[in-house]
Structures are given as C-alpha cells and as structure tokens.
C-alpha cells in the first residue's frame with residue numbers, strides 16, 4: 001500500500017487500524033482532506049550535521065542582533081525548561097504553567113533587544129534552519145491538489161513564515177497560526193501578539209475568533225503531524241472529524257518516550273529526518289482510484 005511504511009524508522013502499535021485509516025482517507029477523496037502540522041522539529045529538522053537544528057525561537061536567540069548577555073539568558077532558559085517540556089514523567093497539568101513561564105520570559109528578553117522587522121529575512125538566511133528532507137514534495141503535493149495545510153506552531157510565526165518563504169513553498173493553501181511579533185511604526189519589536197501559544201495549549205482555546213476550521217467544515221479527513229505530546233490536540237477545533245491519522249516524529253530521548261508516543265500517535269517515526277513516510281502516504285491517498 002505504502003512502501004515507505006517498511007522503513008526501519010517506522011513503529012506502529014496497531015498496523016491493521018492504521019491500514020484502515022489510510023484506506024478510508026483515500027476512499028473519502030482529496031476534497032475531504034486537510035493536513036494539520038506542527039512546525040519546529042516536525043516540518044523542520046531535529047538534527048543538523050551531528051548537532052541540534054535550531055527551532056524558530058533558537059534562530060532568533062542565537063542571531064547577531066541579540067547581545068551576548070541576552071544570548072546567555074535565553075540559553076539558560078532553554079537548558080532549564082526544555083527538559084521539563086519533554087519529561088515523560090510530568091503531567092501536562094504540571095508542565096503548562098512552566099511553559100507559560102518559559103515563553104513569557106523568553107519573549108520579554110527578546111523585546112529588550114530592540115529587534116528590527118527588516119532584520120528578520122537576513123537572520124533566517126544566516127541561520128542553520130533546515131526543513132526536513134522531502135519538504136518540497138510535501139508542500140508541492142498539497143498545493144497541486146488544493147489540500148489546505150494548517151501550520152499550528154508555538155514557535156515564532158515571523159521566523160517560520162520566512163523559512164518557508166525562503167524555501168519557495170509558502171503557497172496559497174498554507175495557513176499559519178503561531179506567536180507573531182508586534183512592531184512599532186518604525187519597525188522595532190515591542191511585544192508578542194496574543195494569545196500566547198506554548199507546547200501544551202495547541203488547541204481550540206487559542207484559535208477562538210480565527211474561524212479557520214469552521215470554513216473547512218467539509219474537510220473531515222485529517223492527517224496530523226507533530227513531534228510533541230502537545231501536538232496531539234491540534235485538531236480539536238475541527239467540527240466533524242471522520243478519519244484522523246496522527247503521525248509523530250520522535251526525535252529526542254527516544255527510548256524513554258517510545259511507549260507514550262506509540263500509545264498516542266498512530267505512526268511513530270523514530271529519529272527520521274525525512275518526510276518520506278508522510279509523502280508516501282500522501283501519494284497513495286492522492287492517487288485517483
């Protein structure tokens with residue numbers, strides 16, 4: 001059905017169930033399909049030449065527009081809060097207030113740096129930002145078939161949009177909801193626009209008033225892509241889901257987190273820096289029967 005599912009990186013707890021969902025997505029047809037995806041470490045790579053690839057926040061945090069003192073403080077925050085974010089032994093209830101703390105402190109530090117809107121394109125060009133291998137086929141397939149792609153990110157919207165733009169795949173079917181920067185009239189960062197989106201509130205509560213999913217009410221077949229347990233709720237605002245396939249990238253602390261990911265995602269991709277499996281499934285679904 002999908003040869004890419006035989007890759008060594010693929011783990012599936014209930015193969016028969018997964019086959020059934022993929023078949024149903026194909027039978028319902030392209031007109032019913034929408035894709036909902038996280039950005040950092042899902043559409044972007046986790047590993048870059050043996051090191052961690054930057055997230056949209058990291059791109060800004062480590063850029064030349066941030067003072068040495070600012071860089072150190074932002075790095076300290078990352079080292080303190082990231083282990084909490086991915087800790088499989090803490091509940092989401094425990095993590096939520098700590099994530100609000102992290103995002104709030106990081107955004108405050110960034111605002112102190114007087115970043116210019118006009119610097120963003122160059123900051124991204126100079127960064128090590130990398131989309132996953134196969135990204136072009138992924139974006140192209142969705143665009144050619146008029147399948148809406150909703151990118152729901154707790155990263156920095158201005159940065160991730162620029163990454164997609166510079167990769168020449170920011171097509172008309174792509175919509176982004178994320179944390180966007182607010183600038184003064186002379187283009188200096190003054191605040192982040194609300195509501196604050198962090199790893200564990202990616203659900204309908206932060207989409208109020210966007211009307212995004214309501215206008216797509218006929219798109220009842222969903223492919224959801226994420227890398228965190230927080231990404232599992234991204235489709236909660238879709239009015240009537242008929243079939244949903246959840247694909248999770250397990251990038252870090254693989255052994256410790258495998259059980260939870262296998263219990264929550266239909267397909268788990270372990271240390272896989274490509275979109276091969278997603279592209280294979282899309283190719284199969286989008287093939288006219």
Ligand SMILES: Nc1ccn([C@@H]2O[C@H](COP(=O)(O)O)[C@@H](O)[C@H]2O)c(=O)n1
Pocket residue numbers: 038039040041055056057058078082085102103106152153154155199
């Ligand atoms: N100051 C911060 C806050 C968060 N992160 C990372 O960003 C990722 C969230 O973005 P998604 O597109 O994945 O929703 C998440 O992986 C956090 O670890 C950061 O790097 N710096």
Ligand SMILES: [Mg+2]
Pocket residue numbers: 038039040041042226227228
């Ligand atoms: Mg992510």
